[in-house]
Amino acid sequence: MPKFNNILIIGLGMMGGSLCKSIKKNKLSRKISAFDTDQDALSYALKNRIINYKVTDLVKMEHPDLIIICAPLSSYPSIVKKILLVVKKSTLVTDIGSSKGGVHRSITKLFHDSNKSFLSSHPMVGSEKSGIKFTRKDMYKNKVVFILDKESVSRASYLKLKNFWESIGSITHEIDSKTHDILMSQTSHIAHLMSYIFVKSLPQKILDENLPLLLGGGIKEHIRLSKSNPQMWTDIFLNNKSNIIKTLTRIQKNTAILKSMIKTSNRTNIKSLLENTYNKTK
């Protein structure tokens, strides 16, 4: 028998759609419902049996036992406002957003003030591809999912969420939202930011004339990351603003140091810096 009766996915993009497929594959819920402002995505999901039921208006939703918000961060406030109008106390609400800063703090407060259960998640998965057509049923398998600030809900709710992720094959890891955002700013967020800068700095002439010759040495990866959803990443950069600014400042400092070593042909110091990074991740 499925562990859940009705799971509602809000936002049927690549991440949300893949989540539906993972739930279905693992027979985790009797029913998979979805809401999206994009009617084409909903029709596609129904037609391809990725979901069982489409919710046309959030305030008219049936009562799911789990709601997972898979929409861009900037749409959270309007979504949460509607959820809070109708959601029962027994329903656990989670999300999969990459930043637990600004928007996250404000909606956490809304749930808390309404005495409703919200426990945030962040699966360390993703792709530069956007949209329901790029969904994969194994997207979350063997991937780390952060569970944020677990003490903000009852132990039962926490275990329910942990169990959900583990049932689709993910590896859960608890973290507080502040540490999470610092960690992300120094890794995933700055990596995406640097790839956007890398591609922005590539002269168009190179791309037009020589791109197929050059797809090695990290360039492919930079181009792949720079194809990530612009709306989603604008939201992430702004929601994790202060940490990202700090990380960027460190990157700028190290760039200036290495640049100056190259400028002055300081072979010993360049080699030593390169050897340090070589050994750092051993």
Add this chain to the structure above:
Amino acid sequence: MPKFNNILIIGLGMMGGSLCKSIKKNKLSRKISAFDTDQDALSYALKNRIINYKVTDLVKMEHPDLIIICAPLSSYPSIVKKILLVVKKSTLVTDIGSSKGGVHRSITKLFHDSNKSFLSSHPMVGSEKSGIKFTRKDMYKNKVVFILDKESVSRASYLKLKNFWESIGSITHEIDSKTHDILMSQTSHIAHLMSYIFVKSLPQKILDENLPLLLGGGIKEHIRLSKSNPQMWTDIFLNNKSNIIKTLTRIQKNTAILKSMIKTSNRTNIKSLLENTYNKTK
């Protein structure tokens, strides 16, 4: 019958060793000779039949029809000095260096002044792994190999080199050394440099405590590139110094622009910058 009688590889690292294996696999030379200052690499290559013959002193080499320098750029001057003492006019000398700047210019002049044939190559292949134990017989297959300034040798020599690379499955592409170095500074060289900076900027605490959780979103690729040979990359950065400084300046400028947009929460401009990079490589 093999197209070559004796090919001499100077430098039995991952690149040179893989070249030996490719030559052997394609039955391209009756004999494969090698020179390296590392006696262990030579013994390993002989024992594992990667080469047929080890050259213990370059000035005592037999007369190969093709010499390929696969050593770090900073060792070129001493190697070339020895080669020029004994090499015949009929022998074609090439190399596989990633930068065609400083060292390249000076050794090209030495060959030219001695009226000997030197035509430089740059295969767009590589790996963060160093050493003879990481060699692969298919490393050069279906990969682009730049042939630099082809007019600097006779048409026969040029065709000999082109034919060599194509016989091991590479795709040759002609380019002048100046354009090549600009192109590399804006792509492969800057990608490596940014990965060194990325890893240098990662707090050690993250690496010690959380690394296995974070290997996605480009971080894996940055760590991989930062494991490239420090000696080799010090040489490359210094040999392509002026182009790299120019590219770095552009990267710094774009970093400052994006940072300022984030700082001032300029959502419209961030999204527009991200959309531009998204569309740029379509």
